[in-house]
Amino acid sequence: MSTLKPNKVLRKKVTRRRVLIGLGTTAGVLVVGVPLALNAGRPALVKYVEENGTGPQDAPLDPDLWFEITPAGITFYVPKMEMGQGIHTALAQIAAEELEVKPEQLTVRQADTARGYAGGTMFTFGSNSVSALYTPLREAAATLRELLREEAARQLGVPAKNLTAAGGQFFIAGRRDTLTYAKVVEAKQGGGTLPDKPARLKARKDFKRIGKAMPRVDFRDKVMGLSTYGYDARVDGMLYGAVARPPRYGATLAAASAGAAAQHSGVSKVVIDLKANFVGVVADSRTRARDAVKKLELRWEGGTTVNQAEIEAQVRAGAGVVVRRRGNVGAALEQGTRIEAEYSTPLAAHAHLEPLAALVSVAPGAKGKIEVWTATQYPKSVMDDLHDALGKDREILLHPTQLGGGFGRKAGQTAAVEAARLSKATGKPVHVGWTREEDLQQAFFRPPSHHILRGSVSEDGRILGVEQFSASGDIIWPASMPEFVKDTIGFDPGGILGLFMPYSIPAYHVTNRREALPVPTGFWRGLGVFPNTFAAESFADELAHAAKMDPLEFRLKNLPDTDDGQRLRAVLEQAAQRAGWATPPPQGRARGVACGLDVNTASAMIAEVSLENGQIRVHRMSVAADPGLVINPQGAKMQAEGSVVMGLSSTLHEVLTVKDGMIGSANFDTYPLLTLRETPQIDVDLVESGDVPYGMGEPVIGPVGAAVANAVFALTGKRLRDLPLRL
């Protein structure tokens, strides 16, 4: 990953050298895998900047994804972790299309790191999975299909062109019998040859699977309680661990002793490692381990005592790095009607419902192998942490489990390192599952942001100029990166996502600043997209009102005549049509519109709101999204709906405040999430503008806050500029 350039797919064609094949190596088994050199998504930016200068290298010859065909069926191993986004289903659908099998004929399995390549595509973030794997996966599946066809032709003694693949078998021209893929593999003898070029891909008009709704491949197991998440991992002889937590961020252990914890019933070991700032307990049950932790004698020192007001004072827009400079903004702001506004968004939590958890077994000896079962979005990062903590020479086998939500928080998995330390000390497999309180407090958070925007519009409703200042806590920059490097760069690449207004603005000047906060901050669904789009699209609305124009018409008028501008127009018009924008809303309600572009996906939405007992009530969200090409409409719509619900939760409820160096909320009683009763009707229309898919995991969350705030303004005349919205 360190060798890859950011924002660029470095995929190479599947060639003879690059397709792994084990034809006939085991009787009756055909394995075809493909190693991919791919951009690892947004965090690649970090590594790239840290280790700038290296160019792309050939990917190692471990497959990222592969197929195993046996007489019993086809198993498809995928490098992407399932955290609810439906990725295993979408990948199965893409593979089934080119392989000419029914999706249900594929058994989808999560690749582990024994045969998969943990550094390449084995990660789940950046809304990247479908967009990055779409073409290489099709090439791999099509090549496999053609290999089977050649072999079938040889076995039947007919020309390959006489065979038609469908439903996992070959139909033979002029004959009534068929030959299944399983039979082909069963009868296969000896090695095989790969074509020099990948097989030809199907034309879009011939698609039978892609673009059709497909049920989730994993949901039957889930409704039966059979899926294994990180919290569910079990092996014989396992024990349970719990770990002492600092009372303030950055506090270190000055002294620690087991105290009464050692005598607590069921406790087998108290592990104290002051150098690692670690004290943990191993016991025969979770409850006993957790109770024993309370009996440890610990002295914490240092750390931050920061309070909310100081955080807010630190994250103030103003000075910073100019990230866009176009035209003479000073002169532009002297013309037309000029307005100025300030916006803010707060610290917020991921609040995935499965807290962090890992089961780890460390074999004896300084170089003993480490085996890990954990819910992670990025196995490589967990493995790096384990190597740092327990020694570089250890072999690691990591089994990614299903994730009970992630939203960026599970990009690593610190529970795995804790379980590993405890397993090493006891010689037993140890499971560490965090409590909700640990999960909410010992976390990193969506950083707060602050925005100042000045802009002017002409009498005929054209944006003349915008001057935009913003500040955000760090998102992408890791703690390990030297502060001077971060300061020299001056902005955080995650903090500028969603920042730029998509309109045609002759004079546009944008200044952004990163702030290293004493409270841990980092990846949260869409990174800067939600906070920044709230500010940008609220301000677009204010400009529309300053121009005395309908906010939808204003946006349509000011979008550029570029591809992106046209795509935004299309989703705005679709959402408007769905919402009935042209007709008045029901009595007592009003509508607000917002749009945005992220990872190439254009989205727009219209919120319809009222006030109930003085509270904002959202009745309808009409959403249109254009992710280029849609693989599974059912999955894509669920991703959009999920983004809307999570965005509404942030818009209406979610805020963390800091007191004496720790966030104040510890559970859902003081960090309420949007409930079912508060969830509006959500209509999602998908618009397709291309032949390749972009991402659907994050983009749609961007415009949610602004759409609601804009609707509240239309209803009440009151402009709410701080999240969560409070009347």
Added chain:
Amino acid sequence: MQIQVNGKTQQVRREDELLLWVLRDELGLTGTHYGCGIGLCGSCTVLVDGQVTRSCLTPVAQVAGKAVTTLEGLAKTGPGGAVTLHPVQQAFVENPLQCAWCLPGHVMSAVALLEANSSPTSEQIEASAGINLCRCGGYNNVRKAVARAAELKRGGL
């Protein structure tokens, strides 16, 4: 101490433990999840004598002699090993959630609702399902799934 789980008698070693951890860690029934430990999210929901119960707040001693049903106990296995899903499970396969960590709350609440009322109104569905959280935002599919489950149940599935 013994408890009845999904129709089977189970010996419990740790009588001072919460039902949730007995189910998960002692009996290996990990389909019931931990989410908040304070009864708010619903991920730990089971039925105790048919009543919706937060297992994260329930001492196991309280369920001695009572019938506990978990997600794993809903489907029926026929003579040939064929598995028939409960109508609520079938309805959620048709209207899936996303990560599904919250699923026990939504499924068990719906099972209890439909046992008491085979034709719930949308307001009754809101009241029953509304006590459970879903961070991935599948609430509208919960609404659809419960309504669909009622339909399936009335249809005799």
